[in-house]
Every structure is written in C-alpha cells, then in structure tokens.
Amino acid sequence: MTDNPGWTSPGSSEPADGAPPQAATAAATPGPSAPSAPEATAPQAPAAQPTAPQDGPQAPAAAPQDVPPPSQWGAPGQPAYGAYGGPGYGPGPGPGWGGRPPYGGHPGWGAPPSPKPGVIPLRPLGVGELLDGSFTTVRKYWRTTLALSLGFAAFTQTVETVLRWWAQQDGGAVADLVAALVPTVLQGVLGILLGGLLTIVVSKGVLGEQITVREAWQSARSQLGRLTGLTFLTFLIIVGVFAVAAVPPVLLAISNGTGPGVLLLAMLMALIAGGVAGYLGILFSLAPPALMLERQGVLTSLSRSRRLVRGSWWRIFGVHLLTSFILGVVSTVAVLPFLLVATVFGNSGAFDQLTGDKGADLNLLGLVVIGIGSTLVATVTIPVNAAVTVLLYIDRRIRREALDIELARAAGVSVAPPTGWAGPAAPGPASPGPTVPGQSTPPGA
Structure with a gap:
C-alpha cells in the first residue's frame, strides 16, 4: 500500500453530485473488459437441416401439442423462455425476476454485495452505517484508539482537577480564571493532535489495516502544523462573525445610549451570528480529514470541505446533531454512578456537573472520583466523534468521486461498478463481472 492510496484530491474539477466520474469508473475494475453487446437484429431463420435418408424413419409431420413451438423457446442467440433474465419470466415486460433491471451483466440478479474490507462497506453510507462504522472502529481497533484517547483524557482531566482544587483553596478571581482557561486551551491544543492521529487510524480501519500509535504518529506528524493552522483559522473566522455582528449594537449604544432597542438589536444580531457560525462550522467540518488524508494546505482544505459539503449540508448537520445527542446520553448515563x-x-453539589456548572465546591475525593468518571467517558466518546467526521468525509467522496473504487483497489478487493437500468438485455452472452474475495457470487458468474 502506498502512503496515500486513493486519498489524493483529483487534479481536475470535481463532478457535480450524481455525475458518474469517468476516469475513476474506467479504472475501477481490473481484469478484461466486457465484450461489447452485439447489435440487436431480427432472428434469422434456422439453416435447413439435412434431410433424412429415404430409407430411414420419417420425421413426424407435426410437433406434439404439449411441446411449445420453437418460437417460444427462442431462436438461436436469444435467451430461452423462462431462463434467468429471459423475456416472459416473471411479471412485467422487463428482463429479470419481476421486471428488475440487470446488474453487472447478470440479468435477473440484484446488485452484488459491496466489499467490506474494514469497518464500512465500500459504497455510499446511510446514517446508521456511519454511526455503526464509528463504534466498530473503536471496538475493532481499541488498542490504538483507546490508548490515544485515554492518554489525552487522563492528562487533561488531571490538570483540570488539580487547578480546580487549587482555585477552591485560593478563592481568588485570578485562580478561578486560570482554572477555567488553562484546561480549555490545553484541550484545544492536544485535541488537534488527537484528531489528526485518529483520522489516520480511522482511514486505515476503512481498509481493514491495523496501525499502532507510533505508526499513526509517523504518518500524521508532517501535517500536524498545518492542522493547527487550520483549526486556528477556523476559530478566527467564527470569532470574526460574532465580532461583525456586535458592531451595530455597539454603534447604536454609543450614539443613543443603552436601552430596550439596543438590547433587542443585540439579541437579533447574536441569533444571526449564531446561525452563520453554525453554517460555517458544518461547511468547514470536513477540512481536517481533507488536510490529513489528501496532504492539502490550509486554504485548499477549507475550499475542499466547502465543495464536498455543498448539496449535503443538512444531512451532515443532522448526522453531527444525532451523534452529539447519542454521545451526550451515553456520557450522562456513564457518569451518573461517579x-x-x-x-x-x-x-x-456533584450533580451540578451535569449542567456544566463547575463552580460548586467539592472536596478532593469528590474531584478525583468525578475526574475518573469524566476520563473514562471521554476515552470512548472522543474517538467515536472523530470517526464520524472521517467517515462523513469518505462518504461524500464516494458519492462525488467514486472513492470506493480506489479504496477497494488499495484494500486488494474488486468492486463492480453499477450498470443501472439500460432497458432489455441485448442478445448475446453476458460478461462475468469481477468478484469480491470472501463473498458469494451469483450463479452463472
């Protein structure tokens, strides 16, 4: 396997949603190409058979009544009556059982199963498959994913617990500010590193390949600087949106003083800024995996994410919202015993932690117990959340660029491109499509 098989961004302009990628499809299936179907022509009359000798037994004058005439069995070169995909088998005029379209040169058979070398099948994914693939990644590659997330969560939670205990003992405003800001900044910085490493782990999991923490570090370290710049730039963009939204209320307050009108305008601008920030957050959500897996620059990755999200913003937003809800419920249930x-x-005041209120004074034992619970919860939820983002990126590239074909080739399996509905099957033998190792093949292939 090469360093980045199938991940490189196409050099040409990206196809619109639903447009079949020509180059990728042409290179999809190794092996001999299917022979072109002969032109449909009217069946020719069968050649005259040699007559029997005069002294031999004579052929019967007419076929028995219970034997269908030759026209029902099909002329030479035509599918036989009642055969798979032959006309007249099943209801409807179309070929195949029940008039279903042919797939992959096997009339009458449905789509062949998609190859699944790793945690997801190599085809466009449903919402359930995205979530299942994320949890499967954590379960199947737990040594790497949980080692990374446990180290991150344990370190950051230890720092937060120590600072909270110090702030409670000091009681000053500066201590409270330090206890609030330092863990946030630390989680942000280390979260960039963790996100980059988990992106590599998930991408290997899609191909069914094991990877160690050291190998993930070696593969990701060259892009971590750019990933930091990308995260910082995205943060500045979001902050800039709120800063621009704050200008009208501030100007109105300077000119007319504070009042109900200024408060109403400030609330309206905050709502608008929140909507814009949320839209941009989803629009740029696929930039980190694009940067890590395609070895792109910061601005190129932002543009890449924008093009991949285009036409599917609401779906990606819904997946992230559903993921946050599920992980929120799991986190709440898991931390309740602690x-x-x-x-x-x-x-x-321990249960005030569920609302995000960390101002309640807790004794040292309580802080340690809650810290242990938070560490264990974050160890599971962080890699799942990262895996969802990476799988969304892969799903969008499969839909737009047929990335599944490149991934199948990188994983050493074959995938047959869908032929779609092309009308009645042309006469002549069908060419068997490539098979997927370890999966069943329809009869006749």
Missing part, C-alpha cells in the same frame, strides 16, 4: 459516589462522600 456523581452518586461523589455525593456519598459529602459533595452535595
């Missing part, structure tokens, strides 16, 4: 234990040890 909050209960902290309450038993004299921390009446």
Whole structure:
C-alpha cells in the first residue's frame, strides 16, 4: 500500500453530485473488459437441416401439442423462455425476476454485495452505517484508539482537577480564571493532535489495516502544523462573525445610549451570528480529514470541505446533531454512578456537573472520583466523534468521486461498478463481472 492510496484530491474539477466520474469508473475494475453487446437484429431463420435418408424413419409431420413451438423457446442467440433474465419470466415486460433491471451483466440478479474490507462497506453510507462504522472502529481497533484517547483524557482531566482544587483553596478571581482557561486551551491544543492521529487510524480501519500509535504518529506528524493552522483559522473566522455582528449594537449604544432597542438589536444580531457560525462550522467540518488524508494546505482544505459539503449540508448537520445527542446520553448515563459516589462522600453539589456548572465546591475525593468518571467517558466518546467526521468525509467522496473504487483497489478487493437500468438485455452472452474475495457470487458468474 502506498502512503496515500486513493486519498489524493483529483487534479481536475470535481463532478457535480450524481455525475458518474469517468476516469475513476474506467479504472475501477481490473481484469478484461466486457465484450461489447452485439447489435440487436431480427432472428434469422434456422439453416435447413439435412434431410433424412429415404430409407430411414420419417420425421413426424407435426410437433406434439404439449411441446411449445420453437418460437417460444427462442431462436438461436436469444435467451430461452423462462431462463434467468429471459423475456416472459416473471411479471412485467422487463428482463429479470419481476421486471428488475440487470446488474453487472447478470440479468435477473440484484446488485452484488459491496466489499467490506474494514469497518464500512465500500459504497455510499446511510446514517446508521456511519454511526455503526464509528463504534466498530473503536471496538475493532481499541488498542490504538483507546490508548490515544485515554492518554489525552487522563492528562487533561488531571490538570483540570488539580487547578480546580487549587482555585477552591485560593478563592481568588485570578485562580478561578486560570482554572477555567488553562484546561480549555490545553484541550484545544492536544485535541488537534488527537484528531489528526485518529483520522489516520480511522482511514486505515476503512481498509481493514491495523496501525499502532507510533505508526499513526509517523504518518500524521508532517501535517500536524498545518492542522493547527487550520483549526486556528477556523476559530478566527467564527470569532470574526460574532465580532461583525456586535458592531451595530455597539454603534447604536454609543450614539443613543443603552436601552430596550439596543438590547433587542443585540439579541437579533447574536441569533444571526449564531446561525452563520453554525453554517460555517458544518461547511468547514470536513477540512481536517481533507488536510490529513489528501496532504492539502490550509486554504485548499477549507475550499475542499466547502465543495464536498455543498448539496449535503443538512444531512451532515443532522448526522453531527444525532451523534452529539447519542454521545451526550451515553456520557450522562456513564457518569451518573461517579456523581452518586461523589455525593456519598459529602459533595452535595456533584450533580451540578451535569449542567456544566463547575463552580460548586467539592472536596478532593469528590474531584478525583468525578475526574475518573469524566476520563473514562471521554476515552470512548472522543474517538467515536472523530470517526464520524472521517467517515462523513469518505462518504461524500464516494458519492462525488467514486472513492470506493480506489479504496477497494488499495484494500486488494474488486468492486463492480453499477450498470443501472439500460432497458432489455441485448442478445448475446453476458460478461462475468469481477468478484469480491470472501463473498458469494451469483450463479452463472
């Protein structure tokens, strides 16, 4: 396997959604190409058979009544009556069972199963398959994914616990500010590193390849600087949106003073800014995997994400929203026992943590117990969330650029491109399509 098989961004302009990629499809299936179907012509009359000798037995004058005439069995070169894909088999005028279209040169058979060398089948994914692939990645490659996320979560949670205990003992405003800002910045910086490494792990999992933490680091380290710049630039864009939205209320307050009108305008501009920021967040959400897997620059990755998200913004937004809801429920349920234990040890405000309120004073034992629970929860939820983003990126490239063909070739399997509905099958033998190792093949292939 090469360093980046199938991940490189196409050099030509990207096809619109639904347009079949010509070059990728042509290179999709290794092996001999299918013979072109002969032109449909009227069946010729069968050649005259040699007559029997005069002294031999004579042929019967007429065929028996229970034997269909030759026209029903099909002339030479035509499919026989009742054969797979032959006319007249099943209801409807179309070929195949029940008039279903032929697929891959096998009239009457449905689409062949998609190859699945790794955590997802190599075809456009449904929402359930995206979520299942994310959890499967964590379960199948737990040594790498959980090692990365556990190290990140344990370190950041330890720093946060120590700073919270120090702030409670100090009681000053500066200590509270440090205890709030330092863990946030630390999680942001280390989260960039973790996201880049997990992107490599998930991409290898799609191909069914194991990867160690060291190998993931060696593959990702050359792009981590650019990934940091991308994250910082995206953050500045979001902050810039709110800064621009704050200008009208500030100017109105300077000219006319504060009042109900200024408050109403500020609320309206905040809602508009929140909508714009959310739209841009989804629009640029595929930039990190594009940067890591295509070895792109910062601006190119942002543009790449914009083009991949175009036409599917609401779907990607819905997947992220559903993922956040599921992980939120899982996190709440998982951390409840730790909050209960902290309450038993004299921390009446432990359950305030569920609302994000970390201002309640907790004793050292309570902080440690809650820290352990938060670490374990983050160890599972962080890689799942990262895997969803990477699989969304792969799904969009499969839909727009037939990336599944390149991935199948990189994984050492074959995939037959769909032929779609092309009308009645042309006469002549069908060419068997390539088969997928380890999967069943329809009869006659």
